[in-house]
Amino acid sequence: MNKSNNISISQVAQRCVIAFFVLISVASMAQTRGTLTVVKDARIDTLIAKRLELSKAGGSSAATINNSGNGYRVQFFVSSNRTEAYNAQTRFNELYPEYKTYIIYSEPNFKVRAGDFRTKLEATRLMEQLRGQFTSLFIIFEKINLPDTK
Secondary structure: OHHHHHHHHHHHHHHHHHHHHHHHHHHHHOOOOOOOOOOOOHHHHHHHHHHHHHHHHHOOOHHHHOOEEEEEEEEEEEEOOHHHHHHHHHHHHHHOOOOOEEEEEEOOEEEEEEEEEOOHHHHHHHHHHHOOOOOOOEEEEEEEEOOOOO
């Protein structure tokens, strides 16, 4: 009889230990209710308002927000002398004020480019006009400022 009591006590002890671990695991999985505080940067509201303003002003297309794309420019002057590059830009602007000009520094040279053309044909037309005034002419494919379509 003693042996049966020992077995039953050990079984009871095992069951108590199992029950203890089950209760601990259930208690650790229980979630408590609390409060959540969202901290938002004020610039997000500013960006949303700006986006709404742009979409009301000119439609919701990406072209109204981002006015650049790939196209062509005519490079008409290259020199390592900055003053010569600015002089060439001034001379071009006097002859052709309707085109925008850009000076790009790519070590060691200053490159002067003109125009924002969507097609290579438009750039070729300008290059033909410039043949008498400038010697080194190239058509360059790069990111341009898209002309207004309105």
